[in-house]
Amino acid sequence: MILPTSVAHFLESRGMIEEALEVATDPDYRFELAIQLGKLDIAKEIAVVAQSESKWKQLGDLAMSSGRLETAEECLKHANDLSGLLLLYSSLGDAEGITELASFAKEHGKNNVAFLCMFLLGKVDECIQLLVDSNRVPEAAFMARSYLPSKVSEIVAIWKKDLNKVNQKAAEALADPEEYPNLFEHWQIAHAVEARVAEERGVYPPAADYGNFADRPATNLVEAFSNMRMDEEPLENGDMEHEVVEQNGDEVQEPGEDDIQQEGQEEAVVVDADSTDGAVLVNGNEADEEWVLTPRH
Numbered sequence: 001m002i003l004p005t006s007v008a009h010f011l012e013s014r015g016m017i018e019e020a021l022e023v024a025t026d027p028d029y030r031f032e033l034a035i036q037l038g039k040l041d042i043a044k045e046i047a048v049v050a051q052s053e054s055k056w057k058q059l060g061d062l063a064m065s066s067g068r069l070e071t072a073e074e075c076l077k078h079a080n081d082l083s084g085l086l087l088l089y090s091s092l093g094d095a096e097g098i099t100e101l102a103s104f105a106k107e108h109g110k111n112n113v114a115f116l117c118m119f120l121l122g123k124v125d126e127c128i129q130l131l132v133d134s135n136r137v138p139e140a141a142f143m144a145r146s147y148l149p150s151k152v153s154e155i156v157a158i159w160k161k162d163l164n165k166v167n168q169k170a171a172e173a174l175a176d177p178e179e180y181p182n183l184f185e186h187w188q189i190a191h192a193v194e195a196r197v198a199e200e201r202g203v204y205p206p207a208a209d210y211g212n213f214a215d216r217p218a219t220n221l222v223e224a225f226s227n228m229r230m231d232e233e234p235l236e237n238g239d240m241e242h243e244v245v246e247q248n249g250d251e252v253q254e255p256g257e258d259d260i261q262q263e264g265q266e267e268a269v270v271v272d273a274d275s276t277d278g279a280v281l282v283n284g285n286e287a288d289e290e291w292v293l294t295p296r297h
Contacts, residue, residue, distance in 0.1 A: 031046040040066065053080060056076070059071075125148060160174050
């Protein structure tokens, strides 16, 4: 007696995959055939019965590539595929989905996914706290230096306390910007930028607006803020074109016609091109010319 599975394999080998799916009885084999044919509904029925994470993940990838995003989300949740969900939600600009995923990832110890979710949401303070909770205090300090200057002193204190257990000298070498602001370039400007950017955090444009932001160049906010402040500062002495410069107590006036004529009467130094002995003509008037010998070369 020929088993249905054997017949199904024979049909598949002949490229008759749909016929093989109709004949096959083994659930795993039918699932593979349904995936090959892109029959998501049949594959989903089998996955519901099997409750296999690998099947849910495979089905979720197929659903995502087929554009059936709701089915993809359901499958990825069953598969606990947090990376796949992050890709899906970030592509859709689904801030609510990313928020839920961040909480779920944090509860299940998936700190990498949780960190990325919170960073995409602009929750920098929670990112820093997650690094501290994960015993990644140096990374937390550097992140605070880049994105949240107001938290640097707090994180440096934690870093010092933790490092002091291993190397006291190294702990003492860590500089707190509140105590040594001169060691931190543009420190006050960084605080001003943080306050300005905080107003925009929590605003999530829809994914459809991506084209409006894609071509924008990367901006150094500290430099941009510094340049903006310089542009806003008024000139101390008014219009620079009419500014009077004083040197040694005397006003420096613009040159007039008399000065120009006087400059024209000053002695000019002219090299005599016809001279063979290296002489230099001092006066422009040949009648009163003086010759000064210069060494030959």
